[in-house]
Amino acid sequence: MTARSDAATHHVWRLPTADAGRGYQALWWSVGPAGELAVLLVHRRYLARNRYPKGWIGWGLEVPFTGELVTITGREERRTLVKDIRMRPGHLALLPDSRFLLVSGRTFRNEAEGPWPANAVVFSPSGTPEAEFCVGDDIPALVTDVHGGIWTAYGDEGIYGSHPESGAGLAGWNTRGQAAWTPDGQLPDHPLQGCTAATENERVWLVWYSGSSRGGTFLTQITPSTGDVVSYPSPVRAPDGFAVRGNQAVLTRRNHNKRSVELTRAELNGTTWTVTSRRTLRVPGRVVMRCGQGRDGSLWLRAGDTWLRIEA
Numbered sequence: 612m613t614a615r616s617d618a619a620t621h622h623v624w625r626l627p628t629a630d631a632g633r634g635y636q637a638l639w640w641s642v643g644p645a646g647e648l649a650v651l652l653v654h655r656r657y658l659a660r661n662r663y664p665k666g667w668i669g670w671g672l673e674v675p676f677t678g679e680l681v682t683i684t685g686r687e688e689r690r691t692l693v694k695d696i697r698m699r700p701g702h703l704a705l706l707p708d709s710r711f712l713l714v715s716g717r718t719f720r721n722e723a724e725g726p727w728p729a730n731a732v733v734f735s736p737s738g739t740p741e742a743e744f745c746v747g748d749d750i751p752a753l754v755t756d757v758h759g760g761i762w763t764a765y766g767d768e769g770i771y772g773s774h775p776e777s778g779a780g781l782a783g784w785n786t787r788g789q790a791a792w793t794p795d796g797q798l799p800d801h802p803l804q805g806c807t808a809a810t811e812n813e814r815v816w817l818v819w820y821s822g823s824s825r826g827g828t829f830l831t832q833i834t835p836s837t838g839d840v841v842s843y844p845s846p847v848r849a850p851d852g853f854a855v856r857g858n859q860a861v862l863t864r865r866n867h868n869k870r871s872v873e874l875t876r877a878e879l880n881g882t883t884w885t886v887t888s889r890r891t892l893r894v895p896g897r898v899v900m901r902c903g904q905g906r907d908g909s910l911w912l913r914a915g916d917t918w919l920r921i922e923a
Contacts, residue, residue: 643705666899744788764805809905852903
């Protein structure tokens with residue numbers, strides 16, 4: 612297997628020194644279907660450092676808080692002040708018409724209390740809340756598609772909890788909080804944990820692993836317009852990042868809290884993803900959980916406060 616040149620890796624953005632000097636931390640981030648990077652900055656006055664986990668996800672948060680959404684398209688930056696956020700987000704995602712979504716990774720309910728509490732809020736382009744609803748419990752991976760569909764892969768506490776869509780392991784939602792897709796017996800095994808997510812044109816890919824003795828890690832491709840589902844065994848166990856372009860894919864697996872990832876390239880031959888190269892890629896910052904997201908053949912990788920784009 613041969614290594615591919617670093618020419619396929621591009622530096623996209625780094626938290627400006629001016630923002631860091633003013634006390635801002637870069638927390639949640641996402642990439643939109645048009646390839647725009649979005650990062651939500653929060654001032655340290657709302658934050659407290661937790662011992663675990665490491666990196667940006669380890670900041671504790673005081674609510675309500677104010678954030679600044681930075682959207683980077685090419686060399687242009689757009690900034691939106693978002694006031695009075697009354698949740699502790701786990702995910703940021705972009706929606707059509709410059710709207711965006713914040714989702715908490717966990718939501719809790721006493722079964723005697725009735726409906727599940729909201730853990731997702733849709734914001735207008737100006738940062739005003741428009742709608743709120745629940746998209747399940749324990750969400751390690753979330754992505755939005757080109758039409759604004761919301762796609763989730765759940766963790767074991769959600770899967771073995773009492774929320775019905777979380778129990779299926781994977782789900783698709785619309786921006787009214789209605790479940791628009793469930794696996795309905797179309798997966799090769801029952802999921803135990805979501806890993807990462809990607810989109811490829813109008814298709815969605817959710818990456819997950821099962822806990823059964825016959826299982827492993829799977830790459831599940833969903834075509835929302837038809838409901839077609841195809842799952843492939845993953846060539847990498849529990850990757851943190853995945854992107855696909857045609858029959859070419861790139862996958863990363865972090866060396867946690869270190870400045871490197873294991874980078875794997877693979878090619879689809881019929882029904883099998885075959886590894887074509889593996890290498891250790893050195894990156895400019897420490898890599899922690901939720902470091903990767905795939906969009907149309909580009910794997911976006913967060914390393915500290917620097918964002919890279921790796922082409923499949």
